[in-house]
Amino acid sequence: MTEKTPKRTQHILETEDIIINFGGLTAVNNVNVKVPYQSIFSIIGPNGAGKTTFFNCISGFYKIDSGTVFFQGRPINGIPTDEVANLGISRTYQNIRLFSSMSVIENILIGQQPRLRSNSVDAIFQTYRNRREEKQSIQKAANLLDFVGLSGYANELSRNLPYGAQRRLEIARALGNNPHLLLLDEPCAGMNPHESDAMIELINTLRSELKITIILIEHDMKVVMNISDHIVVLDHGEKIAEGTPEVIRNDQRVIEAYLGSETETLVEKYARRKNQGKQAE
Amino acid sequence: MKNTSAVAVRKGVLTAIILIFLQLINMTAALGAMLEKMITSAKSVKSVSPLFYGVIVALVAFFIAFSFIRSLYRPGKPKPTPLYCLGESLVIGLVSGVLIAALNALISTLNANGVKIRTYLDMMAPDAIKTAAFGREIPVMIGIYLALTIAGALLGGLIAWIIKSTGQPANAWAALQRAIAENHTIRFIRRNKIVRILVIIAILIFVFALPFILSPYGISILGLVLIYAVLGLGLNLIVGLSGQLVFGFVAFYAIGAYTFALLTAPKPLGLEFSFPIAFLVALAISGLSGVIVGLPIMNLRGDYLAIVTLGFAEIIRSLVNSNLLADFTGGPQGIKDIGQPRQPGFIESLIGKPMPENIYFLYVIMIFFAVTLYIVYRLQYSRVGRSWEAMREDETVAQACGVATSYYKVLAVIIGAVIAGAAGALYASRNTYIGPGDFVFMVSVNSLAVIVVGGMGSIPGALIGAFIIKGVPELLRDLENYRMVVFGVLLIAMMIIRPEGLLPIRRKKIYAEPDKDLEILKKELKP
Ligand SMILES: Nc1ncnc2c1ncn2[C@@H]1O[C@H](COP(=O)(O)OP(=O)(O)O)[C@@H](O)[C@H]1O
Numbered sequence: 083m084t085e086k087t088p089k090r091t092q093h094i095l096e097t098e099d100i101i102i103n104f105g106g107l108t109a110v111n112n113v114n115v116k117v118p119y120q121s122i123f124s125i126i127g128p129n130g131a132g133k134t135t136f137f138n139c140i141s142g143f144y145k146i147d148s149g150t151v152f153f154q155g156r157p158i159n160g161i162p163t164d165e166v167a168n169l170g171i172s173r174t175y176q177n178i179r180l181f182s183s184m185s186v187i188e189n190i191l192i193g194q195q196p197r198l199r200s201n202s203v204d205a206i207f208q209t210y211r212n213r214r215e216e217k218q219s220i221q222k223a224a225n226l227l228d229f230v231g232l233s234g235y236a237n238e239l240s241r242n243l244p245y246g247a248q249r250r251l252e253i254a255r256a257l258g259n260n261p262h263l264l265l266l267d268e269p270c271a272g273m274n275p276h277e278s279d280a281m282i283e284l285i286n287t288l289r290s291e292l293k294i295t296i297i298l299i300e301h302d303m304k305v306v307m308n309i310s311d312h313i314v315v316l317d318h319g320e321k322i323a324e325g326t327p328e329v330i331r332n333d334q335r336v337i338e339a340y341l342g343s344e345t346e347t348l349v350e351k352y353a354r355r356k357n358q359g360k361q362a363e
Numbered sequence: 364m365k366n367t368s369a370v371a372v373r374k375g376v377l378t379a380i381i382l383i384f385l386q387l388i389n390m391t392a393a394l395g396a397m398l399e400k401m402i403t404s405a406k407s408v409k410s411v412s413p414l415f416y417g418v419i420v421a422l423v424a425f426f427i428a429f430s431f432i433r434s435l436y437r438p439g440k441p442k443p444t445p446l447y448c449l450g451e452s453l454v455i456g457l458v459s460g461v462l463i464a465a466l467n468a469l470i471s472t473l474n475a476n477g478v479k480i481r482t483y484l485d486m487m488a489p490d491a492i493k494t495a496a497f498g499r500e501i502p503v504m505i506g507i508y509l510a511l512t513i514a515g516a517l518l519g520g521l522i523a524w525i526i527k528s529t530g531q532p533a534n535a536w537a538a539l540q541r542a543i544a545e546n547h548t549i550r551f552i553r554r555n556k557i558v559r560i561l562v563i564i565a566i567l568i569f570v571f572a573l574p575f576i577l578s579p580y581g582i583s584i585l586g587l588v589l590i591y592a593v594l595g596l597g598l599n600l601i602v603g604l605s606g607q608l609v610f611g612f613v614a615f616y617a618i619g620a621y622t623f624a625l626l627t628a629p630k631p632l633g634l635e636f637s638f639p640i641a642f643l644v645a646l647a648i649s650g651l652s653g654v655i656v657g658l659p660i661m662n663l664r665g666d667y668l669a670i671v672t673l674g675f676a677e678i679i680r681s682l683v684n685s686n687l688l689a690d691f692t693g694g695p696q697g698i699k700d701i702g703q704p705r706q707p708g709f710i711e712s713l714i715g716k717p718m719p720e721n722i723y724f725l726y727v728i729m730i731f732f733a734v735t736l737y738i739v740y741r742l743q744y745s746r747v748g749r750s751w752e753a754m755r756e757d758e759t760v761a762q763a764c765g766v767a768t769s770y771y772k773v774l775a776v777i778i779g780a781v782i783a784g785a786a787g788a789l790y791a792s793r794n795t796y797i798g799p800g801d802f803v804f805m806v807s808v809n810s811l812a813v814i815v816v817g818g819m820g821s822i823p824g825a826l827i828g829a830f831i832i833k834g835v836p837e838l839l840r841d842l843e844n845y846r847m848v849v850f851g852v853l854l855i856a857m858m859i860i861r862p863e864g865l866l867p868i869r870r871k872k873i874y875a876e877p878d879k880d881l882e883i884l885k886k887e888l889k890p
């Protein structure tokens with residue numbers, strides 16, 4: 083099956099009937115998605131719907147119980163996460179996971195791992211390869227820091243950065259891998275509207291300038307409706323709808339699943355939830 | 364007295380309890396003797412002179428009063444007046460003086476009436492009782508004790524007050540760091556390249572001359588400290604950088620030592636290889652043992668390495684200790700006449716005669732230490748070291764960033780094992796004798812202590828840690844039985860004051876000017 087598939091299919095990522103169970107709970111149930119190249123593809127759904135779990139299945143954190151994940155036409159389920167990264171899939175985390183007692187620029191240097199070749203012998207003897215690679219990767223890290231607006235912070239410990247900056251650093255680290263596909267797990271969570279706008283700008287640039295395909299999990303409906311080409315709605319691990327933002331906004335099943343017989347729209351419900359969250363804080 | 368508080372009385376009782384405790388285990392005398400030896404530079408002090416005994420008593424009162432007065436300065440509370448401070452100190456001195464003097468009056472009276480206190484209190488020999496009474500009559504003795512504790516406490520309180528009221532940082536370490544940072548000379552040295560090079564040259568010359576300056580005892584201690592520093596550097600890679608706990612590091616040390624010993628000693632195998640060949644084989648075998656230990660755990664998460672190495676170390680120790688294998692390993696008797704490196708001819712032609720063995724060997728150890736230092740430094744500040752640190756920080760995320768965690772785990776264990784093997788081979792060659800007793804669990808504990816005290820993952824920390832763990836106990840030798848007690852107290856105090864170790868790991872600053880050009884970034888990010 084794999085031999086015959088052309089390297090470059092129409093879709094960068096496809097999932098076929100993937101299922102994962104945790105004990106009695108089916109966190110992802112028969113989810114099929116087809117993510118076109120250079121699209122911004124969003125996954126929405128209430129908390130506990132299985133969105134993060136879906137990411138974990140793609141990046142190899144969890145072994146799926148059945149189904150297949152195809153990346154550029156090749157099945158990738160079952161391979162270790164570092165090899166998934168080598169293929170050009172990068173990700174960020176819902177609860178930020180930086181290397182907290184390393185410096186900001188070191189975090190990005192780690193992100194470049196899959197693209198580096200020098201080994202311990204090169205390091206000990208300071209070979210030409212090692213020196214060149216070190217110089218190039220530091221320059222690239224500096225450019226990435228500048229790109230996400232953190233160039234003044236290079237030698238700060240990453241745990242000392244403000245919250246929004248940590249989110250952007252996670253993206254910069256993910257970019258270090260020169261990814262084809264970037265998985266962003268709630269990049270705007272906890273941000274104020276101003277910061278969210280900047281994030282939208284950043285994500286748009288990633289796609290338009292750097293030609294990276296993006297799968298986005300996001301609760302902020304303004305963000306999702308604004309930048310997505312395509313949206314998939316998960317609920318209780320199942321895909322209940324998909325389509326363009328316009329379609330999702332008016333999808334009867336989505337509205338029913340979320341709101342029952344009430345009349346408010348999904349957008350309003352999300353807005354309300356967000357406000358509640360703010361008040362709770 | 365109006366200005367006194369119950370707390371000061373309690374502190375006075377505490378002082379007395381400490382004094383009584385020290386006296387009952389005879390430690391006051393031991394500490395006094397050490398101080399006397401240090402100050403008068405007498406070769407050995409059989410029984411401490413009353414002066415130094417008294418100084419120790421006063422010092423205890425000093426420290427208690429000092430820390431108490433310091434603790435009075437709390438943010439939000441009014442600053443105590445100097446008179447109040449002195450009053451509190453006086454109470455501490457008075458209370459503790461009365462109590463300790465009362466105890467000694469009691470002991471002296473009992474002793475004078477023929478009661479053999481020694482049968483109840485092991486340490487209270489008649490000599491000790493006399494020393495504790497300053498060799499005087501009871502009334503005079505009480506006066507001396509009161510004078511000592513009061514003077515000590517007043518001085519402590521006064522100094523605490525001066526420090527606090529002049530706004531000096533109370534934390535001596537912070538004060539020292541600030542002083543160093545602000546010192547013009549040091550700043551000049553740091554900034555000026557030529558001066559810096561000169562300083563480095565001066566340090567090198569000093570290091571080079573060191574083996575000739577030191578006494579034979581000093582040479583032997585420095586050698587041991589450096590061997591432990593090498594051991595610490597190796598363990599640092601595994602524990603401090605890659606974040607895997609190791610409980611049985613002695614295993615690799617033992618393997619290096621035994622490989623080297625068996626290859627060079629006339630018995631039991633009779634191979635008698637030369638130093639370089641045996642050394643290289645020892646490195647290879649200990650590296651191999653690293654592979655054997657590392658491979659089974661490379662895909663596991665958690666502290667398996669700690670347990671696996673612990674078991675491995677026990678296996679190695681039982682093997683070399685067993686009578687069955689005595690024909691191959693020397694058994695419980697160990698191995699004698701282990702080979703030493705031969706001095707190259709140019710040394711003799713240079714200085715006219717062969718260098719003394721111990722001096723020459725110290726140079727050998729220094730060279731190996733320097734080489735290890737260089738290798739570890741290069742690794743730590745490279746892609747490899749960063750990968751290890753990322754694993755330590757968050758193994759899952761490191762792997763998702765593309766760090767081949769299994770590979771780097773095993774790599775850390777192998778390199779650490781090779782370094783430990785080198786330390787072991789050096790140790791065997793230096794001692795010319797090794798036995799199973801040299802490779803007990805305590806070596807693993809000590810090497811962990813080296814990096815904990817020095818600072819996890821810190822390269823200079825390994826040297827400082829080795830000095831403290833292996834050098835300081837030697838310096839404390841005059842304390843005899845109390846050596847380990849004092850050492851333990853020192854360690855605890857250090858971990859309270861500097862929980863991250865004496866010289867915590869330093870992040871190397873990395874600078875690069877961004878190109879500020881999206882086109883360049885696009886090119887750099889081409890998949
Ligand atoms: N490792 C795990 N073990 C057990 N249950 C899990 C695990 N990971 C996720 N789940 C469960 O799967 C469901 C989906 O979680 P998640 O994917 O985090 O939801 P979300 O859509 O909010 O990101 C939740 O009910 C969660 O409790």
Ligand SMILES: [Mg+2]
Nearest residue numbers: 133134135176
């Ligand atoms: Mg989630």
